[in-house]
Amino acid sequence: MSQRITLGPFNRVEGDLEVHLDIENNRVVSAQVNSPLYRGFEQMLLGKSPLDALVMVPRICGICSVSQSVASAGAIAALSGVKPPRNGELCRNLTLAAENLADHLSHFYLFFMPDFAREHYRFLSGHDVIAQRFMAVKGSAVNDVLPARAEFLHLMGYLAGKWPHTLSVQPGGSTRPLQAQEILRMQLILANFRRFLERTLLGCPLEVFSALDSEQALESYWKSDERLHDRADFKHFLWLSEQLDLSGKGRAYDRLLSFGAYALDNQNEFTRGIWLPGSGYQKLEISAIQEEISHSWLIGDISRSPAKGQTQPVAEKEGAYSWCKAPRLAGMVMETGAFARQVIDGHPLAENLMNNSGNNVRNRVVGRMLELARVVPLMQSWLQQIDTQAPFHHDIELPDGDGIGLTEAARGSLGHWISVRKGKLTNYQIIAPTTWNFSPRDSQLQPGPLEKALQGVNLNDDPQHIMIQHIVRSFDPCMVCTVH
Amino acid sequence: MSLLCAESPDIVTTLELMGVNLLWHPSLSEASNQEFQQLLQDILQDKISLDLLCIEGAMLQGPSGSGRFHVLGGTGLPMIDWVRQLAGKAGHTLAIGSCAAFGGFDTGQDNLTEATGLQFEGEHKGGLLGENYQGREGLSVVNISGCPVHPSWVTETLMQLVSGQASADTLDLYHRPKHYAEQLVHHGCPRNEYYEYKASAEEHGHQGCMMEHLGCLGTQAHGDCNTRLWNGEGSCTRGGYACINCTAPEFEHPKHHFQQTPKLAGIPIGLPTDMPKAWFVALASLSKAATPPRLKDNAVSEVRIIAPTVHTKKRKT
Numbered sequence: 104m105s106q107r108i109t110l111g112p113f114n115r116v117e118g119d120l121e122v123h124l125d126i127e128n129n130r131v132v133s134a135q136v137n138s139p140l141y142r143g144f145e146q147m148l149l150g151k152s153p154l155d156a157l158v159m160v161p162r163i164c165g166i167c168s169v170s171q172s173v174a175s176a177g178a179i180a181a182l183s184g185v186k187p188p189r190n191g192e193l194c195r196n197l198t199l200a201a202e203n204l205a206d207h208l209s210h211f212y213l214f215f216m217p218d219f220a221r222e223h224y225r226f227l228s229g230h231d232v233i234a235q236r237f238m239a240v241k242g243s244a245v246n247d248v249l250p251a252r253a254e255f256l257h258l259m260g261y262l263a264g265k266w267p268h269t270l271s272v273q274p275g276g277s278t279r280p281l282q283a284q285e286i287l288r289m290q291l292i293l294a295n296f297r298r299f300l301e302r303t304l305l306g307c308p309l310e311v312f313s314a315l316d317s318e319q320a321l322e323s324y325w326k327s328d329e330r331l332h333d334r335a336d337f338k339h340f341l342w343l344s345e346q347l348d349l350s351g352k353g354r355a356y357d358r359l360l361s362f363g364a365y366a367l368d369n370q371n372e373f374t375r376g377i378w379l380p381g382s383g384y385q386k387l388e389i390s391a392i393q394e395e396i397s398h399s400w401l402i403g404d405i406s407r408s409p410a411k412g413q414t415q416p417v418a419e420k421e422g423a424y425s426w427c428k429a430p431r432l433a434g435m436v437m438e439t440g441a442f443a444r445q446v447i448d449g450h451p452l453a454e455n456l457m458n459n460s461g462n463n464v465r466n467r468v469v470g471r472m473l474e475l476a477r478v479v480p481l482m483q484s485w486l487q488q489i490d491t492q493a494p495f496h497h498d499i500e501l502p503d504g505d506g507i508g509l510t511e512a513a514r515g516s517l518g519h520w521i522s523v524r525k526g527k528l529t530n531y532q533i534i535a536p537t538t539w540n541f542s543p544r545d546s547q548l549q550p551g552p553l554e555k556a557l558q559g560v561n562l563n564d565d566p567q568h569i570m571i572q573h574i575v576r577s578f579d580p581c582m583v584c585t586v587h
Numbered sequence: 588m589s590l591l592c593a594e595s596p597d598i599v600t601t602l603e604l605m606g607v608n609l610l611w612h613p614s615l616s617e618a619s620n621q622e623f624q625q626l627l628q629d630i631l632q633d634k635i636s637l638d639l640l641c642i643e644g645a646m647l648q649g650p651s652g653s654g655r656f657h658v659l660g661g662t663g664l665p666m667i668d669w670v671r672q673l674a675g676k677a678g679h680t681l682a683i684g685s686c687a688a689f690g691g692f693d694t695g696q697d698n699l700t701e702a703t704g705l706q707f708e709g710e711h712k713g714g715l716l717g718e719n720y721q722g723r724e725g726l727s728v729v730n731i732s733g734c735p736v737h738p739s740w741v742t743e744t745l746m747q748l749v750s751g752q753a754s755a756d757t758l759d760l761y762h763r764p765k766h767y768a769e770q771l772v773h774h775g776c777p778r779n780e781y782y783e784y785k786a787s788a789e790e791h792g793h794q795g796c797m798m799e800h801l802g803c804l805g806t807q808a809h810g811d812c813n814t815r816l817w818n819g820e821g822s823c824t825r826g827g828y829a830c831i832n833c834t835a836p837e838f839e840h841p842k843h844h845f846q847q848t849p850k851l852a853g854i855p856i857g858l859p860t861d862m863p864k865a866w867f868v869a870l871a872s873l874s875k876a877a878t879p880p881r882l883k884d885n886a887v888s889e890v891r892i893i894a895p896t897v898h899t900k901k902r903k904t
């Protein structure tokens with residue numbers, strides 16, 4: 104006989120989350136993930152002008168705000184056929200990267216690591232060091248990371264006026280021309296942030312970290328450091344990961360998706376594509392994306408393309424347990440995020456880890472660290488390429504038509520599908536990263552990625568379900584975006 | 588999330604220095620699931636005193652008054668029920684952000700989710716807790732409106748409340764703390780000189796004032812965004828885009844496009860606060876006629892075309 108328990112509310116995830124677990128012999132046999140908040144943005148956007156959407160969509164979320172702007176501006180740009188000037192692309196990339204990296208930092212220090220400081224892990228030798236460093240609110244890391252993050256986000260003061268909720272990201276480029284002295288100041292901010300990452304988080308130059316090319320190299324990176332007290336924070340994590348076998352936890356389907364990110368001169372800095380077990384990298388067919396509502400509190404056709412999407416909530420529905428839709432790619436459940444992005448981009452370390460142990464709790468965290476190490480130097484180079492005398496923005500015409508805007512938020516692939524008729528939006532569909540990752544079952548009864556990742560978790564000696572929490576948080580979920 | 592950007596000092600240090608013991612924060616606290624539910628029970632059973640209750644997000648009463656659009660995960664109970672119960676115990680209740688204060692984007696039009704604010708629905712008093720609600724300390728809901736809120740608006744309001752300096756007199760008509768709400772976004776905007784001469788930006792990225800064409804409401808918007816600055820360096824108008832008056836109730840539903848100025852016979856409809864229309868029109872045409880070339884040309888350019896003149900002391904020879 105299985106027993107059902109319900110966990111929630113989860114904090115240190117963005118937004119509202121509830122998880123139902125069916126348990127037999129202290130093992131999870133089945134999980135249902137519920138996004139218990141519905142706000143109706145897709146419904147509200149209908150009938151609005153696409154330019155007004157630029158005001159509304161960042162307000163879906165206080166943490167992926169810029170990525171929503173980038174997707175929306177991208178969809179409108181696609182519709183109008185304009186391409187922003189080069190400065191505009193550079194500024195958009197910088198703004199998006201600033202948000203994504205700040206999110207990676209918050210995730211590691213504020214959302215993810217505090218669980219290891221819990222009493223529950225007192226049995227680990229050296230746990231006092233971990234607790235003192237990472238404890239929620241009181242740990243010494245909090246004092247280091249909050250100022251470092253806030254100073255890094257001063258970049259937004261220049262690039263975006265403010266964060267969150269900017270309007271500087273426009274289909275035609277950026278509203279914020281930068282001046283020479285501002286670029287100097289931003290270079291300083293980036294150099295200082297780099298120093299924080301190198302000294303405090305990773306314990307080595309960023310280039311050394313991003314040159315790690317295999318699981319073995321990753322091991323010698325942290326094992327060569329004998330210190331327990333003063334070692335870099337990410338090395339603490341890798342040590343914990345080994346103690347608790349985190350690379351053996353939280354694996355789902357191992358099917359990865361990335362829309363590609365940071366386009367410049369018609370090329371994505373991080374490649375677009377999918378990765379499938381057995382065959383590895385494949386091209387992404389955007390038109391194969393469908394959203395299903397068989398287990399959602401929504402009515403209408405069971406499966407639709409987001410280009411012809413529909414969002415009609417209903418209070419009661421047989422078999423439904425979430426406000427979230429279930430996006431699928433050619434019927435497949437896909438997972439998205441920083442690690443997926445790095446595997447698909449072909450980073451040697453990410454590929455090697457993927458081949459050795461799949462997409463799991465540890466590897467998802469490694470993916471974020473790799474991005475911090477790889478993107479900061481990119482940002483430094485983008486900043487250098489800005490030509491203060493060249494245009495930042497082109498005015499655009501807004502014809503009727505359809506547009507798709509695809510980008511990558513910190514936590515994975517984000518897409519906006521829009522249609523405009525007589526100047527007004529007739530379709531606005533959003534598929535957010537966590538819509539993929541925390542989707543409910545579909546019409547084939549395939550569980551979503553988190554639901555799958557939780558199957559088989561052993562709950563012996565874990566009354567507070569800490570391992571469940573590690574797995575949930577390893578996805579860096581953003582629930583407010585999930586349903587929107 | 589914007590609160591995590593608090594600086595000099597950071598939010599955790601700020602609370603510590605104020606002597607505030609943080610019971611729970613969704614992004615910071617350890618307690619999750621049952622631990623958090625236990626905390627809520629302890630508050631409701633008066634085992635723990637709740638002095639400050641900060642609520643974010645609109646109060647969703649739908650569908651059909653059930654509150655099911657927003658259930659507090661793991662509890663089966665709608666958020667609106669939790670907020671009602673907790674507000675009954677709180678010393679002070681604060682609405683953080685325009686959604687919690689006034690209801691947000693969902694309100695207006697069809698209001699599909701039956702959203703409302705804690706004590707206002709748009710401009711109208713009432714909301715979830717009702718016009719007469721007061722916290723244990725005798726104050727109505729304090730509305731730190733804004734979308735987003737500036738972290739210092741929150742920390743300074745908390746300091747006022749904790750040190751007993753807050754009263755009905757320190758709040759404005761919409762229960763916003765006067766310390767930030769009795770200022771205008773226009774104050775300290777670097778485009779002020781352009782404004783004076785009605786030298787206007789015509790497209791995004793132009794340096795001129797954005798009131799005439801690009802929808803800037805800075806002359807009517809209550810907030811200190813251009814004297815306090817965001818993320819150390821910015822504000823909406825410094826970022827090159829219009830102030831959309833996000834601290835005001837119903838800012839989400841202007842009767843025009845956000846980034847375009849509605850006009851009647853070529854004159855912007857929304858005029859600066861405290862300025863009679865005739866004056867404005869007369870002044871505007873006068874100053875337009877007197878606009879120096881530096882402002883006229885720079886206003887419609889992304890780069891500075893004409894620099895301010897350098898005056899030298901001319902000596903007679």
Ligand code: SF4
Nearest residue numbers: 776796797798803805
């Ligand atoms: S842009 Fe807006 S805030 Fe700035 S001067 Fe013009 S009206 Fe005032």
Ligand code: SF4
Nearest residue numbers: 812823830831832833
């Ligand atoms: S400048 Fe205006 S829109 Fe921007 S944050 Fe301030 S009040 Fe809100």
